[in-house]
Amino acid sequence: xxxxxxxxxxxxxxxxxxxxxxxxxxxxxxxxxxxxxxxxxxxxxxxxxxxxxxxxxxxxxxxxxxxxxxxxxxxxxxxxxxxxxxxxxxxxxxxxxxxxxxxxxxxxxxxxxxxxxxxxxxxxxxxxxxxxxxxxxxxxxxxxxxxxxxxxxxxxxxxxxxxxxxxxxxxxxxxxxxxxxxxxxxxxxxxxxxxxxxxxxxxxxxxxxxxxxxxxxxxxxxxxxxxxxxxxxxxxxxxxxxxxxxxxxxxxxxxxxxxxxxxxxxxxxxxxxxxxxxxxxxxxxxxxxxxxxxxxxxxxxxxxxxxxxxxxxxxxxxxxxxxxxxxxxxxxxxxxxxxxxxxxxxxxxxxxxxxxxxxxxxxxxxxxxxxxxxxxxxxxxxxxxxxxxxxxxxxxxxxxxxxxxxxx
Numbered sequence: 307x308x309x310x311x312x313x314x315x316x317x318x319x320x321x322x323x324x325x326x327x328x329x330x331x332x333x334x335x336x337x338x339x340x341x342x343x344x345x346x347x348x349x350x351x352x353x354x355x356x357x358x359x360x361x362x363x364x365x366x367x368x369x370x371x372x373x374x375x376x377x378x379x380x381x382x383x384x385x386x387x388x389x390x391x392x393x394x395x396x397x398x399x400x401x402x403x404x405x406x407x408x409x410x411x412x413x414x415x416x417x418x419x420x421x422x423x424x425x426x427x428x429x430x431x432x433x434x435x436x437x438x439x440x441x442x443x444x445x446x447x448x449x450x451x452x453x454x455x456x457x458x459x460x461x462x463x464x465x466x467x468x469x470x471x472x473x474x475x476x477x478x479x480x481x482x483x484x485x486x487x488x489x490x491x492x493x494x495x496x497x498x499x500x501x502x503x504x505x506x507x508x509x510x511x512x513x514x515x516x517x518x519x520x521x522x523x524x525x526x527x528x529x530x531x532x533x534x535x536x537x538x539x540x541x542x543x544x545x546x547x548x549x550x551x552x553x554x555x556x557x558x559x560x561x562x563x564x565x566x567x568x569x570x571x572x573x574x575x576x577x578x579x580x581x582x583x584x585x586x587x588x589x590x591x592x593x594x595x596x597x598x599x600x601x602x603x604x605x606x607x608x609x610x611x612x613x614x615x616x617x618x619x620x621x622x623x624x625x626x627x628x629x630x631x632x633x634x635x636x637x638x639x640x641x642x643x644x645x646x647x648x649x650x651x652x653x654x655x656x657x658x659x660x661x662x663x664x665x666x667x668x669x670x671x672x673x674x675x676x677x678x679x680x681x682x683x684x685x686x687x688x689x690x691x692x693x694x695x696x697x698x699x700x701x702x703x704x705x706x707x708x709x710x711x712x713x714x
Contacts, residue, residue: 321677321687321688322687322688323687323688323690323692324339324342324343324641324645324688324689325638325641325642325645326565326638327339327687328634328637328638328641329561329564329565329634330554330555330558330561331551331555332551332552332554332555333548333551333552335555336543336546336551336637337543339641339687340536340539340540340543342687343536343641343644343645343648344536346358346648346689347524347529347532347536347644347648350523350524350529350648350652351523351524351529358515358652358676358677359496359497359514359515359516359676359677360479360514360515360516360656360673360674360675360676361514361673361675361676361677361688361690362433362479362514362673362674363431363455363456363457363695364432364433364454364455364478364479365432365454365455365707365708366411366431366432367383367384367429367430367432368381368382368383368411368412368415368429368431368432368478369381369384369386369393369427369428369429370382370424370428371424371425371426371427371428371484372426372427373393373395374427374486374488374489375488375489378395379395379416379419379424380394381393381394381400381412381415381416381419382394383404383412385403386489387489387492391489394412395416396416397413397416400412400413400416407708410435411432411435411476415476415478418475418476418506418509419478419509421508421509422503422504422509422511423502423503423504424503425502426483426484426485427483427485428480428483428484428498429480429481429482429484430478430479430480430481430482431454431478431479431481432476432478433454433459433476433477433478433479433510434452434454434471434477435475435476436474436476438453438454438707439451439452439471439472439477440452441463442460444460444659444668445668445670448462448463448464449462449468450463450468450471450472452471452477452707453663453707454707454708455706455707455708456662456674456695456698456699456707457660457661457662457671457673457698458662458663458668458707459658459659459660460658460659460660460661461658462659467510467657467658470510473507474509475508475509476508476509477509477511477512478510478511478512479512479513479514480498480511480512480513481496481497481498481513481677482494482495482496482497482498483495483496483497483498496677497515498513498514499513500512500513514677516652516655516676528647528650532644532647532648535640535641536644538640539641542633542637543637545633546630546634546637547626547627547629547630549626549627550627550630550631550634551630551634553627557622560622563592563619564588567587567588567592568638569696570591572692572693572696572697572700573697573700573701575693575697575701577693578635578639581639582632584632584635585628585632585635588631589620589623592616592619592620593616596612596613596615596619597616599612600612600616642692645689646691648689649675649676649689649690649691650672652673652676653672653673656672656673660672660673662698663705664703664704664705665703665705671694671695671698672691672694672695674690674695675688675690675691675695676689
């Protein structure tokens with residue numbers, strides 16, 4: 307499987323962390339997660355070809371293009387995929403459905419994006435409007451910055467890109483192309499060919515593809531470590547019951563419950579150490595969570611309903627499933643180790659500096675992450691340093707771009 311084979315055919319509204327394919331993807335999804343990392347390893351080792359996309363930390367998500375029903379240009383939020391698609395073709399449409407900063411950004415998009423001559427429908431992330439762009443000195447160096455969400459993007463002031471950003475009215479990074487004869491039939495493919503766009507100084511328009519991969523080859527030490535992690539991952543995978551994987555695949559609500567518990571560690575910036583203990587804590591956490599729901603109910607019927615839900619969930623944790631679940635946690639840990647080694651190499655290619663803004667100043671961080679799209683499974687997966695970025699996303703100590711005191 308080539309890394310370039312990873313293309314989605316689903317609407318790009320949510321992506322799964324690659325290690326969480328173990329929870330949601332069943333036997334095939336778990337195998338595909340390991341194969342994706344192997345393919346990325348091969349590409350970074352100078353073998354094979356393909357593209358890697360950067361997951362920019364923009365906001366809001368924006369869709370635009372030609373309405374297949376009447377040929378008119380539109381902009382939209384994720385409401386484009388509602389049963390009755392919600393798209394904006396006039397400022398009045400935007401005023402009727404949005405307010406504040408979102409209203410301003412949508413109107414700027416509607417005004418300037420037609421200048422690109424976009425064919426079809428594409429999706430991207432809004433990076434900045436003119437008022438969001440600042441010139442700042444960070445760690446002794448002059449940058450042009452914008453701060454759409456959690457990450458502060460900083461372009462060296464002496465670069466041509468910084469001049470283009472300063473002169474532009476809006477900045478957007480594009481990542482998904484849609485094709486179809488109606489909104490309901492749209493099929494997505496990852497990537498947007500921005501070379502076909504008209505040139506306009508008003509829009510700093512980028513695609514999400516990571517450039518210059520040919521200039522990066524992982525050193526032998528990193529390659530050997532990734533190989534060891536992937537070998538271990540394969541061995542652990544063979545020890546997990548297919549029945550357990552398929553049970554979770556068919557019960558996404560239970561898989562989501564396990565992911566929620568795992569995320570409590572991310573929020574605390576804590577690494578899962580002993581997976582057997584982790585499995586035991588998961589069961590205790592579920593019991594406590596549902597006991598609170600039982601206690602909230604005032605009638606016996608209400609209490610009984612919640613108790614039945616709890617009993618049904620706990621029935622999953624048979625000795626066999628529990629043993630496989632521990633192995634699944636072991637596998638997730640190894641996938642994360644391989645993922646992090648690959649992320650650290652990919653971060654060397656970034657031509658835009660990235661920082662987190664804290665109350666004490668700026669600190670260096672990597673990109674939000676990277677994206678692999680599994681053509682066979684149909685799911686986009688995130689390759690993200692969760693202990694860095696996801697923790698930063700949750701942490702009140704990291705100032706966000708939409709938080710007025712924390713803006714640039």
